Amino acid sequence: MLSEKSAATVRASLPAVGAAIGEITERFYARLFAAHPDLRRNLFNRGNQAAGTQRQALAGSIAAFATHLLDHPDRRPDAMLGRIAHKHASLGVAPEQYDVVHEHLFAAIAEVLGDAVTPEVAAAWDEVYWLMANALVVIEKRLYEESGESGPRPWEVVERVTETADVVTFRVRPADGGAVRGFRAGQYVSVGVTLPDGARQIRQYSLSGAPGESVRQFSVKRVAGDTVAPDGEVSNHLHAHVREGDVLELSEPYGDLVLGGAGDRPILLASAGIGVTPMVAMLAALAADGHDAPVTVVHGDRSPADHALRAEHTAYAAKLPDAAVHFFYERDAGPDSRTGRVDLGRADIAVRPATRAYLCGPLPFMRAVRAQLLAKGVAPADIHYEVFGPDLWLARQD
Incomplete structure (x- = not known):
């Protein structure tokens, strides 16, 4: 997958990139949100950004992908890519957004590593990035086609059930009266809400009902904050404000933790x-x-x-x-x-x-x-x- 020339350069530069990947991703998100503040308000999870977990996940995936290319040059890490692609598809990530990420990620790499980013190093890591990005675009396209996804759909809350002091279940049906597509047990949906400051935030919640029902059901635990991360914006909003008759935006089901050919196996x-x-x-x-x-x-x-x-x-x-x-x-x-x-x-x-x-x-x-x-x-x-x-x-x- 990775050319021999780029593989040698990536192998030689991986220690330096790996050591700086945390700072690189921090600079990347700062640049990205400065240029595109709408992404932070309307796509990225602001709680994960505040806690730094999104930066850690991005850094880990880049390093893991590069390492896999070096250790297994003839095998693509499909399990890793599939998991990322399902998350992206549930959020409605579009192919053109990979160009935006590329611009700010490579600018951040240049800022952090300075003169160490020679033309050869830049070209090699550029190849790594596009191998990963193009693979994700292909997988996400297939997921969109399989789900029939054409954007989030309005769903009406028909029942709200208090499960525990911190967990509420919402049962929803299409607000337009249309059909409910099936899902595979273990999948999740993205739920989008507009918060008091006008931001549209999205979170994923596993479907907790039985596949095949005429309504969808998801359960939400209210997230309490701590010294690192704030209270869960969306979970607390859903608990405090959403009742029967309200309308939420839901994606189609995604997720790769599904029962696969259980057959007669334990x-x-x-x-x-x-x-x-x-x-x-x-x-x-x-x-x-x-x-x-x-x-x-x-x-x-x-x-x-x-x-x-x-x-x-x-x-x-x-x-x-x-x-x-x-x-x-x-x-x-x-x-x-x-x-x-x-x-x-x-x-x-x-x-x-x-x-x-x-x-x-x-x-x-x-x-x-x-x-x-x-x-x-x-x-x-x-x-x-x-x-x-x-x-x-x-x-x-x-």
């Missing part, structure tokens, strides 16, 4: 906190499809009262002929649950050979569960995950 669904949402949809799909192979359901939360969609979580699992449910709570665990954090090492939790595992929750939780699965002999390729927000775990798998 399935393990592990979640924590609001990561339960795609898992409930997956359980609903398995029950509807008559899946009869073993299914292990594992979930961790602060308490039963904090466990969103707990009734659905339990009910869908009960519809499966061979399902085992294991709930872990930090406090107030009952006779049907356990106190403490998720622990797959327990003797009563079976992780069978050829298990296909799906994970969703905070990154430390997923790292811990993945390590436990690997220790039990689950193949790395059979462990799939979803991250809410910028994927700081991107391309770091075995």
Whole structure:
């Protein structure tokens, strides 16, 4: 994929670029938003920008892509590219925006590295960028065609359900009365809202209802801020202001954490906190499809009262002929649950050979569960995950 000349130059300059990639991405976003303030207001997540996680994700993806080109010159990192492309498609990213990114990213590289950016270095990294960008454009075009996406669509809220003190479920239907396209269990939609300052902010939320319903359902956890990041603008807006009869803008479903050819293989669904949402949809799909192979359901939360969609979580699992449910709570665990954090090492939790595992929750939780699965002999390729927000775990798998 990468020419031999560029590969040699990238290999030689990668340490310098890698060491400065954090500063480069910081300069890049500063330049980008100065030239195009509408992008910060209406496309990029302002909370992630404030916390710096978007910069980390961009830096990680560029470094990972370049490293992959050097280590595997004949193989494209499709898993990484597909995950990014799904996020981009849900946001409505257009091909011409890659030209804008290129302009400001390479200006930032030149500013940070100065004379080290010789014409040869610039040309080599230019080749890396366009290999990645053009691959994403092709994948995103296919995703748009498959989804029939022609821009966000207005959806009316027909029901609002309080799940816990911090989680609300919204059930929506097309405001124009049109048809509801199907989705694959585990996918998410982008939800766009106009905030009091006039900014249009977009967030992704997993669909938590059963595929095939005439309405769509997504559940939102109110995000509390801290010293690094502010309160979640969109989640708090949805909790405080959106009621039955209101209209929201939704994208078509996207996301690559989907049940793939479950067949007769054992399935393990592990979640924590609001990561339960795609898992409930997956359980609903398995029950509807008559899946009869073993299914292990594992979930961790602060308490039963904090466990969103707990009734659905339990009910869908009960519809499966061979399902085992294991709930872990930090406090107030009952006779049907356990106190403490998720622990797959327990003797009563079976992780069978050829298990296909799906994970969703905070990154430390997923790292811990993945390590436990690997220790039990689950193949790395059979462990799939979803991250809410910028994927700081991107391309770091075995």
